[in-house]
Amino acid sequence: MNGSTRLPRRAALLLPWAVAACGGDGPTRAMPPLRYDYLAPLRLNVAVVDVGSAPPPSPVEALSPVPAGATLRRMALDRLAAGGSSGRAAFVIDTAQIDQSSRGLTGLMAVRLDILTDDGARAGYAEVRVSRSATTGDDLRGALYDLTRQMMDDMNVELEFEIRRSLRDWLQEPTAVPSPAPVEQQELPAP
16 A cells, blocks of 8 residues: 555545534534514604614624624614604614623613604604523534524514504504405306
8 A cells, every 4th residue: 555544435435524523614504694674664654764873793792693783773674664754763772782701691682762753852762672691502603693583583572562562653554455356257168
């Protein structure tokens, strides 16, 4: 064998799996952006919806495939819509952070939706705050993704509930789509 060591074919084929089992790069987990445009928009009786900017991520959150602040902003853009002729709604991200400690990850999100008249007076508001914690394990990016997704699930439900409760007079219900005309029958000639 010319002094070189050759692996049997079977061992060479199993080598990538052995490396992955020992912590090498294995199959990567899909972590797509979190979107909310598949849900019915919450149409507000205002002329404009302003969505504030996302705060900068914490150092550990910067490793996340979906930073909390940017994901909150995306949810507001996907879910909130203007349907009126005057006034404005202002979506403000008060807190969007994930921090890491020896006990794992802790996340906190707090948002506010203000309804303002044309002269800037506050006519109504809704506030939501959610928090969660998680352990990190070996996959920090995966743990950050999962924690953000869970907090966003909570936020999405709580925000809609609070808008329906606190801002019900400013919420426009979707208009019903008319039913299609019934299908008429027609006799077909015999073949």
